[in-house]
Amino acid sequence: MVMLDRIEKAILAAHAAGNGQAMAELYAEAAQHMLSNGQIERGCFYLTQGYVFALEEGLASASGIHTRLVELGHEI
Numbered sequence: 001m002v003m004l005d006r007i008e009k010a011i012l013a014a015h016a017a018g019n020g021q022a023m024a025e026l027y028a029e030a031a032q033h034m035l036s037n038g039q040i041e042r043g044c045f046y047l048t049q050g051y052v053f054a055l056e057e058g059l060a061s062a063s064g065i066h067t068r069l070v071e072l073g074h075e076i
Contacts, residue, residue, distance in 0.1 A: 007026055
């Protein structure tokens with residue numbers, strides 16, 4: 001979980017800085033880490049957060065994140 005600890009610290013720093021793009025990217029990274037470890041619900045939580053920030057920032061990655069949420073049965 002050392003990797004996730006690093007990502008979560010970076011997420012907090014991005015929140016503090018108001019950096020939406022970094023938040024989108026970091027939440028997506030945390031999601032991938034959780035999903036690759038079989039933690040689907042937790043991964044989908046992070047993925048949803050990444051999706052929200054990607055939408056807010058107008059990032060092209062929002063489409064791919066949405067597709068992944070649909071694939072996992074967690075479309076919002």
